[in-house]
Amino acid sequence: MRLQAQPINVVSILGNDYSIKAPQGQEETLAQAVRMLNASLADTKRQYPTLIGDKLLVLAALNLCSRQIELQREHQQTLERTQAQIDATVDAIVRTIAEQ
Structure with missing residues (x-):
């Protein structure tokens, strides 16, 4: 059995x-992540022009992580609202069937 080498x-x-x-098939995801990081670095550099190197990288990474956490919270809230709507719809269907 031969393992396929991952492209560099x-x-x-x-x-x-x-x-x-x-991993094979993930090259575009990597490219998108690099573009996103570079864009975040550029934005952070515009806001804090004196930052360089690791400090710039860490602040940009923290900004990306903060945004990811916000998106996860929004996603969870959307899931909870959707589940509540589904539950209400199922309850209404059950009541309608019970009345017949």
Whole structure:
């Protein structure tokens, strides 16, 4: 049995090149993540022009993580609202069937 080697992708972040192995089929996801990180770095740099290197990277990463947490909370609230609507619909159907 031969394992298929993962392709190595070279990405650039803060002017440094990194060789990263991405599972087959995940190359585009990696490319999107790099674009998102670079965009976040650029935004953070505009807000805090004196930040460089690790400090810039950490602040940009924290901003991305904060946004991810917000999205997860919004998603959970949407799921809870949807479940409540489903439960109400099922209750209404059960009542309608019981009345007949």
